Amino acid sequence: MAYAHMFIRRIATVILAALTGLLCYGRAPQPAQHDLGEIREVSVSCNHMDRSYSYYFRLHREEGKWLFDATCFTHDHEQETVFENLETGEQEIKALFEILERNDSIAYAENYKKPKKSAFVIMDETTYVFCLTFSDGRQYSAYDCQEELEQFFYRLAENRLI
Numbered sequence: 790m791a792y793a794h795m796f797i798r799r800i801a802t803v804i805l806a807a808l809t810g811l812l813c814y815g816r817a818p819q820p821a822q823h824d825l826g827e828i829r830e831v832s833v834s835c836n837h838m839d840r841s842y843s844y845y846f847r848l849h850r851e852e853g854k855w856l857f858d859a860t861c862f863t864h865d866h867e868q869e870t871v872f873e874n875l876e877t878g879e880q881e882i883k884a885l886f887e888i889l890e891r892n893d894s895i896a897y898a899e900n901y902k903k904p905k906k907s908a909f910v911i912m913d914e915t916t917y918v919f920c921l922t923f924s925d926g927r928q929y930s931a932y933d934c935q936e937e938l939e940q941f942f943y944r945l946a947e948n949r950l951i
Contacts (some may be wrong), residue, residue: 821896823923825886829897829921833938838913843868846942848877848885855882859946863923870946881945888937895921903937 832847844861855877863870889895898921919935922928 810939821893822899823895823925823927825889825895827923828886828921828930829924830890830920831889831927831938832918832920833935834918834940835934835939836916838915842915844939844942846939846946847881857881857945857949859942859949861946863943863947863950868950870928870950871947875949877945878949884890885938885941888941891939892935894935894938896918898931901929901931903932 828850830847830849832845832849834841834845837843841862845859846861847858849856849858856874858873858875859876860871862868898919911918917932919930919931919938920934921930
């Protein structure tokens with residue numbers, strides 16, 4: 790009889806754990822609340838122990854123009870590149886929006902949940918921030934690498950130097 794009682798408890802525990810997982814953690818991300826036309830700013834940054842691998846890129850809309858800011862090292866991380874408010878053409882913005890749409894970046898940023906803090910702090914850990922700001926003032930950040938956006942911004946910065 791004791792084995793039957795223990796077996797039933799184990800089965801109940803497994804079922805409860807599965808239901809909790811499905812109801813709490815298995816939720817599908819919510820659809821995006823905003824659309825591409827509402828974006829007013831896109832930025833990505835990386836803080837790296839080796840300064841030549843750190844970067845900050847930002848495209849922001851002001852008075853109907855898209856302006857580009859960059860602080861990075863280009864040309865295989867050898868040439869320091871810093872500029873602000875360089876006007877950017879429609880082709881670049883179209884390419885940016887294609888990347889954001891292909892990666893479902895708006896829904897990703899809106900649904901992003903920052904991981905729980907570790908008990909250990911790594912002082913020289915590389916950190917990333919991806920941020921979207923919309924016309925209603927809402928801002929969403931994700932704290933991981935956005936590789937395709939990083940490559941896009943590096944190309945854009947290097948093309949500005951030519």
